[in-house]
Amino acid sequence: MIRTNRRKLALTSAVLAVVAMTASSLPAQAASDPGVTSTSIKLGITVPMTGIAAPGYNKIPGAMKAYFDYVNANGGVNGRKITLVIKDDQYIPTTAVAKANELILKDKVFALVGTLGTASTKAISASTQLAKRGIPSLFVNTGFSGFADKKAYPTTFSILPSYQMEAKIMGKFLKDKYDGKKLALIYQDDDFGRDALAGFKQAGVSFTTAIPYASGSQSLPATGAGWISKLKAAGTEVTVLFGVSSASTAALANAYAAGYKTQWVLGSVGGDATTIAASNKAYVPLLFGAKGFSFAPAPSDSADEYVKLFQSIYASAQPTQTFDNNVVAGMSNAFLAVQAIKAAGSNLTRAGLIKTIETKGASLANPFLTPLGYSATSHIGATGYWIGTYDQTGALKPDGGKYTVYTTDSGNGPVVESSYKRPAMPAKGLPN
Amino acid sequence: MLKKHPLFGFILFGVILFLLSNRVDELRVFQGATVAIYVIAIASIILLTGYSGQVSLGHGALLAIGGYAAALSRNYWGAPVWLTFCIAVLAAALGGYLLGLAAARLSGPYLAGTTLALAIGLPSIANQFSILGGEQGLLYDIGLPPTSLGADFTQYKWYFWISALAALVTIYWLRNVMNSRYGRSWKAVRSNDVAAELAGINVGRNKVLAFTVSAGVAGLAGALLAMTISTVSPGAFPLALSFSLATGAVLSGVTTLGGVMIGAVTLVAIPEIVDTVVHRFESSEAVANNLPGLLVSTLLILTVLFVPNGPVEQMRARHEKRAKR
């Protein structure tokens, strides 16, 4: 009798599962690409909205939506309004794949945009077979150089410069400016940090002290203090922080507590003063005099036409949130996507969009101060950095008063000063 | 007839599933594969905790061993897919054996805490050795479905067939194991290990065996999981996975295999249902971000409070009460 009940339940649950699976419609036959009609375009993004990686990054979708709403309120793109479907992947690749499948198969988005995280992007691309389905994955939010490889990822487009590029450019700067000084490097012990090491090696920089930290350990009590103790013992004069924001915060705060003075050089990932301020505003003055690297205009540079526009759009869309690098990143991503969609014309198809970015992408209007590298053979986005110094308020001001951009590649190419002039912003920042 | 020939029941269920996979859309097929994988993983926990009485909060680490073993053997030795699964099972079983040796002397919070620390510590090893691919992970490509199945046989259907077959075979096998003398000896040790020892059961060996078998099964689940996302990376086996599996086991009823589907389906269905409910109402970001977590946690707490032994045992208890009247 007991057995009967158990079996009954097993059977019931099995039937339930079967019913659940059947209770969904069969795919409809699509004449045109999914996600696009004559009046609308649906885009999808998977990003950590909750979970350990969420603080900071979870502002990106809101920022993107703010720009899309602005465009929609002013006529849309070629008469189409853009909807952004946001899915929380908690920075876990399995969840990212599940959510991407929902976006592609259930929400039927036209394209993915701004996917965040190297492992998640890799998993999504492989598992959902983006290439085979021809689904564009625009402007992924990761510095992994592999996504720029058109053969491996034919429908994926990078946007951020790779970590290697940044390290090469930073390396040249260190050699030029701090030749002969004792250099130290604090870096994350994973692909992010190792890509940087490769870049520094290519630039021919040698560090007296190189301190790797296990990802996550920067938040432990002893870690930052341990770094400073080592740096003090080595008599370091210039310290490069090539980690995440929490690592920069740990280093700055512990240096202050230990009365340790050094010339800080911050990488772009961990160098956003507003993110550091979100952690503790008392740390911002500690940045004064530090060097920073970026490829977009500084969020504090209200004289820049793009920053001014973004600030006003964001202020009305999200009045309670602070305007920082994450917001600039999100809105720039959205801006470029809109420009690309506009350039692809009224007859909007996935293949057409991909072709448009390959042929016209490098000349599309965008907020970045470095040239974009999109071409028929490469899906590289931004290719360089400008160097600045932080003032007392944490604003990064370009050295020499104007944005001087240095570009390079992820391979053995040299670092050169670029003569790129950013094209003027279209009127009101709209796709006219 | 089903009672006398359970094998027939399994085969029948398998045929139904396969027929169904041709009639539902891609998303459901993919979710079906995920459910099958959870079934295997939850079963491994039911064996270890429900039958052998050892609590593990770090089964994600065992899945990780399986996943990485499969990926490495495929990438570096070019092993055929079925062999990579076997290697995954063996590698995870070995890991389980070692863990079992360490764990046999522990109990209660010590065991749980150790498995927890393992779940947190193991993924970071991937960053130490470059062969393991680091944070960005390794690719694990099991290839396209065989052409004999037809041109429009999708990749996800192929994953579903493989996972579902693996799940059916595993559950059938586990069922037999749990009804065998091994299963009975596990239950004996769980209820009263002193008495079991007196009855001639080697408690230590018994516990280690449970760990080994449970780990092997978990390793298979890990390899299948890696198959569905076509990659392995530390992030794919986070602490949250270990917790989800433990939760699924409790929701199924941790002492019996009968309800394992319930836990697996719940783990896959609830997040999606909650997401849909939340998206139906245009709400602020604070709500959209946190309501899913809130609903899931509340459901979990309520279920655990009022159906702590799982639905199967609950029904049996009610039946027994009724029979006694």
Added chain:
Amino acid sequence: MTQFIDMLLIGIGAGSIYALMAIAMVLVWRSTRVINFAQAGMALLSTYIGFELVQRTGNFWIALPLAMILGALFSALVEILLIRTLIKHSTTGPVAGIVPIIATLGLLGFIRATIGFIWGNQDIQIQPPLSKVGFKIGEDTIALSPMNLLVLLTVIGMVLILGFIFQKTSLGLSLRASAYSPEIAQLAGIRVGAIRTIGWAIAGAAGAAAGLLQTVNGTGAVSPDSLEFSLLLTFGFIAAVIGGLESLPGAVLGAVVLGLVLAVVQIYISGTLVFIVAFALLLLVLLIRPQGFIGAKAGRRA
């Protein structure tokens, strides 16, 4: 030599932070024999409440005791609503082991989501009440600041006060008896249910202090999914196990040992091994001396 002293101070400083969490865990374990993930959630909630209190009163020294009281109350409430129902409904056996864990895990998720809903998913900041700049000895700044000292003193104070309560008062005796053998304690006339609630309340207060102090001693920032909190919970647990789950001084000793070992690894070996070493240390202790440094050989299976 300076680096050696630095390392000692850093290790002890970190150890005192782990000790705060370890004490809270040992308290819960000794009062109720439950592994309590909700402890982390309640410490987190108490930290947020502390944040609100600091905002409103502008004074950390008022906010801290108030947060501890509220933490105690909330903890007692959880015990009454959740734990008692759990114990009533579940049977013995494997279910008794894993079900409370899952329930408290659910509670943690519930608390996190609620916090995210009320205060948002971004970081909030609490400024430290004391300076974090190290004391100066002559020209050198050492790795000990007023804030470090505050944490150390709090840990010592907690061990003394709680130790006194547990060993020298009848309340303490009731707490220990109820946890060790509830049936016999009940026969002896102890109201086990009420005693357990009190035990949870004390643990809630300790957890609140731990949460607030470790936040201001760190960056001062906390968010619902704060990595720091999760890490500190794990390390607090490892510390408690190393020292022996049964003893408060043991928890502190374990924490200091952990802090020192990690500081040595950090400074003299390589920072990348921190997690692996912590886990290896845990495993080592469990294999060689499972009852911890200070722990009587288990007469009863935990």
